[in-house]
Amino acid sequence: MEQDIPLDLMLKKGKMAKKPWLMTPAERTEWALKMQNEAKEYLFSIGQPLVYKKAGHYIAEYADGSVKQLG
Incomplete structure (x- = not known):
């Protein structure tokens, strides 16, 4: 079976400047907040809410800034 999409296009790899276990507590907090914001932006970009x-x-x-309580 031949693959239609090349594997390198299907995989996305990120590179961190510093590994989390080598970060100071302040760096780790900043990194965690950045990851949360990136996840939120991604969800909004595909039309999904952050739950x-x-x-x-x-x-x-x-x-749009609206917030709903579910169930």
Whole structure:
């Protein structure tokens, strides 16, 4: 079976400047916030809400700024 899409186009690899276990606590906090923001931006770019649990309830946050409590 021949692959239609080359493997190098299917895989996306990122490179970190520093491994998390070598970061200072401040660097690790900054890195974690950056990753959260990138995930949120990606979800919004594909038209999906950011869903998370807060105080025992699921919350959906949308790109337009609206927030809904689920279930």
